[in-house]
Amino acid sequence: MTGFKELVFSGVQPTGNLHLGNYLGAIKRFVALQERYDCIYCVVDMHAITAELYQPELKNQIREVTAAFIAAGIDPAKHIIFNQSQVSAHAELAWIFNCVARLGWMNRMTQFKEKAGRDRENASLGLYAYPSLMAADILVYRATHVPVGEDQKQHLELTRDIAQKFNNDFAAPIAERGFGEGFFPLTEPLIGGPAARVMSLRDGSKKMSKSDPSDLSRINLIDDRDAIAQKIRKAKTDPDALPTEEAGLANRPEAENLVGIYAGLSGRTKAEVLAQYGNAQFSAFKAALVDLSVETLGPIGAEMKRLKDDHAYIDGVLAEGSARARVIADETMTAVRDIVGFLRG
Ligand code: AQP
Secondary structure, eight states, X not given: OOSSOOEEEEEEOOOSOOBHHHIIIIIHHHHHHTTTSEEEEEEOHHHHTTTOSOOTTHHHHHHHHHHHHHHHTOOTTTSEEEEGGGOTHHHHHHHHHHHHSOHHHHTTOHHHHHHHXXXXXXXXXXXXXXXXXXXXXXXXXXXSEEEOOGGGHHHHHHHHHHHHHHHHHTHHHHHXXXXXXXXXXXXXXXXXXXXXXXXXXXXXXXXXXXXXXXXXXXXXXXXXXXXXXXXXXXXOOOSSOOOSSGGGGTTOHHHHHHHHHHHHHHTOOHHHHHHHHTTOOHHHHHHHHHHHHHHHHHHHHHHHHHHHTOXXXXXXXXXXXXXXXXXXXXXXHHHHHHHHTOOOO
């Protein structure tokens, strides 16, 4: 689909324990994209209450994700950093998308099934509708590109389905208003690289996650040198040396994960990492991974800690970013209300 201004949008939930998976799968890539695109990066606080409603530390968690964006290298003067709840157009468009999305589509969402678990009857309606709000987050800016980790692929496919159905169902008013091929773009997911899905350090079959009860399963961005070293040293591995070729990582999920992390942190491919460390024992490879992790994550964690406590600065960045986001979102919503047929006196 052509004719849309290229724009990057992505979000991170302020649910605490921001980790290496969030960094390599999302935030590090946000930083790289800002050289080429206009970017909007959102702290999605409305998503954060879908699983656990009352979080006494929510305000500080919002500040922490904002601090992580800035500490990692996103420039809030050039790009927009804001928190979702300050721009009410997200909720308004999500309601319209609740009427666009079909129950059959929503029932296929695997993240809901995983997060609701066995106690599905007791999950919130918000958790179920989460992907519809995510589609609104992206499309309220008519964003064309969305960098995310692999776990979000299905939600982005749903976003495209929602955009397509909206464009089809309202084809006549959209064409009358001169919006060419469609009002909403079919957003491109930007998923990839060696660390699109970072796995738990304790179990190579589970994704590294904020909500894992074991802190040893993840490297938190604010972990200090000792914590990082201890977690990598204790990371689960198998008894064999590293292979020399990528194919040798098949059926070795923990080895593949550590090689992927090394590749993600160093900006190399897994093949390049194996060209250097093939035949190495895990003790030697882990020592190199500790050094690399401390070298790359240490300064980010330290800057995050400093910034997150500077409430005046962080809250100011979010207020300014929200004002800039609101201008774009309001323009979209004025057109959407008109296309849908709502009357404004
Ligand atoms: N393990 C991961 N590997 C690569 N990317 C990941 N992301 C999350 N986990 C990994 C990406 O980080 C971005 C922000 O994620 P989020 O905070 O909005 O939501 P999430 O995916 O629900 O995060 P968690 O850590 O997995 O939280 P819980 O424990 O609540 O499920 C997204 O781009 C995501 O793909």
